[in-house]
Amino acid sequence: MTTDVGAERGRVAVIGAGSIGLGWITLFLAHGYRVRVNSTRSNIETVIHDALRLFTPGLPGASRDPADLAGRLEIEPDLERAVADVAVVQENTPENLEIKQDLFARLEKHAAAGTLLLSSTSTMLPADLGARMDNPSHLIVGHPFNPPHVIPLVEVVGDTTSDPDAVSAAAEFYRSVGKTPVVLRRPIAAFAANRLQSALLQESIHLVREGVVTVAELDDIVTGSLGPRWATVGPFQSFHLGGGPGGLRNWLGTLGSGLQQGWAALGRPVLDEDTLDLVLDQTDQAFGGIAYEELAARRDRLQKAVLAAVASADDAPPPRSGS
Amino acid sequence: MTTDVGAERGRVAVIGAGSIGLGWITLFLAHGYRVRVNSTRSNIETVIHDALRLFTPGLPGASRDPADLAGRLEIEPDLERAVADVAVVQENTPENLEIKQDLFARLEKHAAAGTLLLSSTSTMLPADLGARMDNPSHLIVGHPFNPPHVIPLVEVVGDTTSDPDAVSAAAEFYRSVGKTPVVLRRPIAAFAANRLQSALLQESIHLVREGVVTVAELDDIVTGSLGPRWATVGPFQSFHLGGGPGGLRNWLGTLGSGLQQGWAALGRPVLDEDTLDLVLDQTDQAFGGIAYEELAARRDRLQKAVLAAVASADDAPPPRSGS
Numbered sequence: 001m002t003t004d005v006g007a008e009r010g011r012v013a014v015i016g017a018g019s020i021g022l023g024w025i026t027l028f029l030a031h032g033y034r035v036r037v038n039s040t041r042s043n044i045e046t047v048i049h050d051a052l053r054l055f056t057p058g059l060p061g062a063s064r065d066p067a068d069l070a071g072r073l074e075i076e077p078d079l080e081r082a083v084a085d086v087a088v089v090q091e092n093t094p095e096n097l098e099i100k101q102d103l104f105a106r107l108e109k110h111a112a113a114g115t116l117l118l119s120s121t122s123t124m125l126p127a128d129l130g131a132r133m134d135n136p137s138h139l140i141v142g143h144p145f146n147p148p149h150v151i152p153l154v155e156v157v158g159d160t161t162s163d164p165d166a167v168s169a170a171a172e173f174y175r176s177v178g179k180t181p182v183v184l185r186r187p188i189a190a191f192a193a194n195r196l197q198s199a200l201l202q203e204s205i206h207l208v209r210e211g212v213v214t215v216a217e218l219d220d221i222v223t224g225s226l227g228p229r230w231a232t233v234g235p236f237q238s239f240h241l242g243g244g245p246g247g248l249r250n251w252l253g254t255l256g257s258g259l260q261q262g263w264a265a266l267g268r269p270v271l272d273e274d275t276l277d278l279v280l281d282q283t284d285q286a287f288g289g290i291a292y293e294e295l296a297a298r299r300d301r302l303q304k305a306v307l308a309a310v311a312s313a314d315d316a317p318p319p320r321s322g323s
Numbered sequence: 324m325t326t327d328v329g330a331e332r333g334r335v336a337v338i339g340a341g342s343i344g345l346g347w348i349t350l351f352l353a354h355g356y357r358v359r360v361n362s363t364r365s366n367i368e369t370v371i372h373d374a375l376r377l378f379t380p381g382l383p384g385a386s387r388d389p390a391d392l393a394g395r396l397e398i399e400p401d402l403e404r405a406v407a408d409v410a411v412v413q414e415n416t417p418e419n420l421e422i423k424q425d426l427f428a429r430l431e432k433h434a435a436a437g438t439l440l441l442s443s444t445s446t447m448l449p450a451d452l453g454a455r456m457d458n459p460s461h462l463i464v465g466h467p468f469n470p471p472h473v474i475p476l477v478e479v480v481g482d483t484t485s486d487p488d489a490v491s492a493a494a495e496f497y498r499s500v501g502k503t504p505v506v507l508r509r510p511i512a513a514f515a516a517n518r519l520q521s522a523l524l525q526e527s528i529h530l531v532r533e534g535v536v537t538v539a540e541l542d543d544i545v546t547g548s549l550g551p552r553w554a555t556v557g558p559f560q561s562f563h564l565g566g567g568p569g570g571l572r573n574w575l576g577t578l579g580s581g582l583q584q585g586w587a588a589l590g591r592p593v594l595d596e597d598t599l600d601l602v603l604d605q606t607d608q609a610f611g612g613i614a615y616e617e618l619a620a621r622r623d624r625l626q627k628a629v630l631a632a633v634a635s636a637d638d639a640p641p642p643r644s645g646s
Contacts, residue, residue, distance in 0.1 A: 019567065123581070145547075145548040145552070146565060151547070151548055151551065151552065152547040152548070152551075153543075153544060153547035153548035155544070180543060180547040182536065182540050182543055182544050182547070184535050184536060185534055185535055185536060185537075186533075186534060186535055188530075188533065188535050189588060190585055190588070192530050192535060192536055192541070192544050193544050193545075193548045193549060194585075195526050195530065195585070195588075195589060196523050196526050196527065196530075196544070196545065196549060197549055197558075198526075198582065198585045198586060198589065199522045199523050199525060199526040199586075199589050200519050200522050200523045200549075200558060201558055201562070201582070202522060202586045202589070203518050203519050203521075203522040204519065204558050204559065207511075207515050207518065207519075210509075210511065211508055211509060212507050212508055212509055212511050212515060213505065213507060213508060213515055214508075215559045216559075217505050218515070218557060218558065218559060219556065219557020219558065219559050219560055220476075220503060220505055220557065221476060221478070221505050221515050221516050221519070221557070222516075222519065222553045222557040222558055223553060223554060223555065223556065223557050223633075224468075224474070224475040224476035224503040224505070225468040225474055225475070225476035225516045226516060226519060226520055226523075226553060227550060227551075227552070227553030227554035227555070227557070228474065228475075228550075228554045228626050228629045228630055228633075229468070229474065229550070229626065230545045230546060230549060230550030230553065230554075231546060231550035231551045231553075231554040231625075231626075231629050232546065232550070232622055232625035232626050232629060233542065233546065233618075233622050233625075234541060234542020234543065234544070234545040234546050234550070235520070235523060235524055235527050235541065235542065235545055236527065236538045236539075236541060236542050236602070236605075236606055236609070236610075237542055237609070237610055237618070237622075238622075239524070240606055240610050240618075241615070241618055241619055241622060242469060244342065244615065245615040245616075247606070247607075247610070247611070247615070248602070248603060248606045249603055252599065252603070258446070259521065259524070259594060260593070260594045262513055262517075262518070262521045263521060263522075263525045263591070265512060265513070266518060266521065266522050266525070268586070270583070271582060271583045276575065279559070279571070280571060280572055280575070282559075283559055283563055283570070283571045284570075286559070286560070287559075287560055287563050287570070288570070292564070292567065292568040292570070293568075295556075295560065295563075295564055296564055298556075298637070299555055299556050299560075299564060301636050302554075302555035302556075302632075302633055302636045302637060303551050303552065303554075303555050304636075305632040305633065305635065305636035306551045306554050306555060306629050306632050306633060307551055308632065309625075309628040309629050309631065309632035310546075310551075310625055310628065310629060312628065313624050313625045313627075313628035314621070314625060
């Protein structure tokens, strides 16, 4: 069974209203969906309205009126009623396998057959999440990067238990709210983007631990080189261009020969107490004096500007022959 | 002895005019320096004028006239004459230790005492480069990220053989041409940025090898998430904000507990023939149909736009208490 969610702006249920849930709510509303929120927070209405005011300036494109968005918002504390007659459920409950397994078993009972059941989990696979369901075929991971209303990527992860049409429908749904879904070709622990991030963080902590740079200097290195590079072309195209007109083949023939040796020399830090203290102290020194809200607002403002700049400078993107 | 190169726009010698050398020449000229180029290329004058036309649109800030830049250019095929009466030498010869050791021994003879002798090497340390010099105290690595006229970072690397004042003067010189120098607190093989890049590339190749994503999909993941994130805030500030108002301390207390386990699960691919074939085939499919010049021009256009967007959106950067 396929689920056509892109053709009309129907109703989406969002379960859980932490920072990820609130980002999704803002984004789905901004793209014309009616959003029904199911949350255990007592002051949920205030929380959402605050989030809409805080998050709408970060949305891509023209500025939006939070009040317009709120017009399509419904609060429904009862799970059964929350997921009745919706095309899509996006759940954002805590990263706890028991909680999520229970939730999906209940969703299966209350949602219509064919409803897309999407999880924002960053750590769990669909087959595990659906272990208590009779039919987990429409349970798909849709893992956003934080904040979900700003960063384009959504990793769409199916499993051996998944209906391929449901995987496609999930990707289509995320495209309908302006996201860049990438469907993983097979499930893997921690998915792709967080594995890449973890690999870079491991070497970052090694360099700080070895006294080569401080936390603040490490950040300056990345925002001054790899960040702007990878905001525009990915690692493979980067290396392909690094090889000059001969491309990646040429690059691997010259500098690339040292690649494998370089990997062997990368750090394998241990997160012992001394290392944690060092990293935390330097982080406090670098950023501790500035309020969270101020840093987060700056991050969102800059990320929105970067994404808009790439889109605008890329008005004539070159065709791509592969996928 | 200190070398004050920022106070006046003096004369800089650039040795070697491959793609890195040409980027430096463009940048130094654009910032008002007289640039004396020493190169073995027979058609060097044509090569430089072509590069000035190609590279000036990528320079940060207002548009420049390549002809204005060329007015401060001198070609000097004789090394002795090329480095006489210059404040700074930036060498960009091939990554060959013998060649560079010979070069620095000759530079020591011909350049005035106190001349900053800077190397663009991405792999060698000052103590090794200066092994044939009597006094290598002013030999400092100034490693740019490609392309040097676009990407802000320069890694400034001294060694046990270096005069700390020469290290400071090198950083000051790079600041005088609009770069973001980061001085490494101690020398380390491959420096910092390429180690970070290598760590991420290792996991990228693992994910392609395992069939989780294709080369093109891996690039989409990075340009859709980590790139825009790290173009604005570095890895540590990113994690600090990921912890919410509790900061990195909070993040390490929740998601961070899985960090060390995650590192153990990262891939350790072997660059055997099958892996290289897979990566090269998918790279050809993704980018092989588009001319190098077109891809490189797009990369430079987008990177310039990204850097300008960050600078412009960051008109009121928060103060930083640490360095």
